Amino acid sequence: xxxxxxxxxxxxxxxxxxxxxxxxxxxxxxxxxxxxxxxxxxxxxxxxxxxxxxxxxxxxxxxxxxxxxxxxxxxxxxxxxxxxxxxxxxxxxxxxxxxxxxxxxxxxxxxxxxxxxxxxxxxxxxxxxxxxxxxxxxxxxxxxxxxxxxxxxxxxxxxxxxxxxxxxxxxxxxxxxxxxxxxxxxxxxxxxxxxxxxxxxxxxxxxxxxxxxxxxxxxxxxxxxxxxxxxxxxxxxxxxxxxxxxxxxxxxxxxxxxxxxxxxxxxxxxxxxxxxxxxxxxxxxxxx
Ligand SMILES: C[S@@+](CC[C@H](N)C(=O)[O-])C[C@H]1O[C@@H](n2cnc3c(N)ncnc32)[C@H](O)[C@@H]1O
Numbered sequence: 001x002x003x004x005x006x007x008x009x010x011x012x013x014x015x016x017x018x019x020x021x022x023x024x025x026x027x028x029x030x031x032x033x034x035x036x037x038x039x040x041x042x043x044x045x046x047x048x049x050x051x052x053x054x055x056x057x058x059x060x061x062x063x064x065x066x067x068x069x070x071x072x073x074x075x076x077x078x079x080x081x082x083x084x085x086x087x088x089x090x091x092x093x094x095x096x097x098x099x100x101x102x103x104x105x106x107x108x109x110x111x112x113x114x115x116x117x118x119x120x121x122x123x124x125x126x127x128x129x130x131x132x133x134x135x136x137x138x139x140x141x142x143x144x145x146x147x148x149x150x151x152x153x154x155x156x157x158x159x160x161x162x163x164x165x166x167x168x169x170x171x172x173x174x175x176x177x178x179x180x181x182x183x184x185x186x187x188x189x190x191x192x193x194x195x196x197x198x199x200x201x202x203x204x205x206x207x208x209x210x211x212x213x214x215x216x217x218x219x220x221x222x223x224x225x226x227x228x229x230x231x232x233x234x235x236x237x238x239x240x241x242x243x244x245x246x247x248x249x250x251x252x253x254x255x256x257x258x259x260x261x262x263x264x265x266x267x268x269x270x271x272x273x274x275x276x277x278x279x280x281x282x283x284x285x286x287x288x
Contacts, residue, residue, distance in 0.1 A: 007032050011051045019072045023145055024205045026227040038071045070148040075114040079166040080121045082252050094129045098136050106138040109214040112222035113142035116153025117162055123193040124177050143202035150199050156189030157181050204234045213243040221251035235261045239273055247272055
């Protein structure tokens with residue numbers, strides 16, 4: 001029985017393959033303690049004693065797959081994570097985009113949204129921008145592969161480190177865009193932000209449906225979990241959902257410049273699609 005004694009090498013290899021199959025995430029054998037710690041409570045709840053038994057359950061019972069995905073994904077995030085990205089969005093992207101697209105609605109995709117701090121950070125910036133620029137409007141589409149974490153984003157209730165950080169960096173916006181929630185200093189996002197947001201489960205390895213042609217795509221701190229092949233697949237799929245002038249934002253440690261993709265470096269963490277590639281890609285897509 002490998003439930004109490006730890007994962008056998010063969011079961012670990014099979015579990016890593018199953019993680020890759022369902023999420024694209026490339027784990028190494030070094031993650032065995034992490035995997036054990038994450039799977040054990042679920043196994044206990046299901047009264048499955050061995051890791052092999054749980055592996056069989058995931059393979060044989062489709063209803064278990066979403067739980068497995070929830071367990072193996074890492075959802076760490078923060079409001080206004082990587083401040084220089086938000087300075088770029090506020091000071092450069094929004095003014096330029098609205099100058100070039102008068103009367104149009106800005107379409108944003110938070111493509112690995114986790115618990116939603118990223119998308120509500122964007123919503124707050126857009127609200128502020130709209131207050132100073134009447135006529136500006138926006139819509140945020142937020143996706144993640146984990147259904148469980150999307151429910152947290154949908155609820156928009158935060159506590160702990162998330163709250164401490166935003167209270168320290170944006171105290172005025174906390175007053176404006178949150179209300180108190182619970183007794184332990186929690187915060188709840190106001191409906192004025194939520195009404196601009198739609199959330200859906202989506203695996204980045206497959207095309208997004210329907211294709212919305214976003215103007216700004218956040219694909220941050222998720223590429224690090226993929227190997228090169230899957231990173232290129234995810235970037236190719238994302239490109240199909242981007243308008244010609246769109247910007248892609250990746251995480252701080254996720255330079256994509258050396259990869260075989262249609263993106264052109266704009267500045268650290270910011271990319272756009274090379275125009276020739278954009279038309280080739282989209283024509284090919286239409287012909288298929
Ligand atoms: C570390 S969080 C990043 C959150 C946010 N973008 C940020 O930068 O703070 C990574 C998220 O990617 C999601 N994820 C992992 N594999 C995915 C896949 N194949 N498709 C969609 N989302 C995935 C995880 O569920 C997790 O919520």
